[in-house]
Amino acid sequence: MRRNEKEVTNTKDIEKILMDNKVCRLAMVDENKPYMVPMNFGYSNGCLFFHCAKQGRKIELIKKNPNICFEVDQLVKLNKAKLACDWGAEFKSVIGSGRAQFLEDSKEKKAALNIIMSHYSERVFEYPDAMLEKIIVIKVAIHEMTGKQS
Template sequence: MNPIKFNSMLGTLSGEQIEHVLRNQIIGRIGCYAADEVYVVPVTYVFHEGYIYAHSKEGRKIKMMRKNPNVCFQIDTMENMTNWRSVIVWGVYEELKTESEQVAGMKIMMDRLMPLITSESVRPTQGNAHPPEIIEKGFKAVAYRIKVTKSTGRFEKTSAYDLE
């Protein structure tokens, strides 16, 4: 029986690799800070031309981002515990307020997410391509984007090979 050796490498992702991770994932974690409180929550998102697009019911994170638009966003991909990529971006929350901004933002999200939709929680504005005033249980749907201002990424890659 041949012994197996593992080769592990930790490294920093390039800008192109960071964008690849951002473009190819749809779940990330947004970090907000307001009133001496940090709040981190997963969101469905789409990365498009330097912006992270998302939507949410008008709740805690939206209220916090309105108070402090500076946010952090984290995405990762994992094959296993020793083969992963992680990206952190910093940016500025921008609510899509006009009807034309909302329609454009929702189109970006719908084009990417519609083929993947399997539940109500990821369906942008509950499947409506024209978002503005959706009210459900007292919460208004809010379309927004985060202008990415800074990013960083790390990875670990481990491979095994025979010692022959």
């Protein structure tokens, strides 16, 4: 990181940025081009969890290459000024990489869905088997992540 004073190194602080935000951008490689999608997510014990339909571009890309990159950010404050070059932003962000895998077992899917839903709600949910069969749950074991704030 070029600006060391902006780096967040404490794992708990990085995890707090993840937990405080609601959208994670998941990036994959499509041959030699990047492909990124915003997704709802959950985080627990060094892993990210996502769910989606069984078909689609991201599923095909993960099957070809399970190595992914992710990003979460939060605009804290926009600092306006008279001159354009004096504008700035206060923000928090996390960028990382990991390896994606598809969860097949219904117990694992339910546990992952509980992690995702707990990120957005305090309610407890039921997941009918028919619904579980229609979705894919993606688990990303995080290999590295860095935090930044300004």
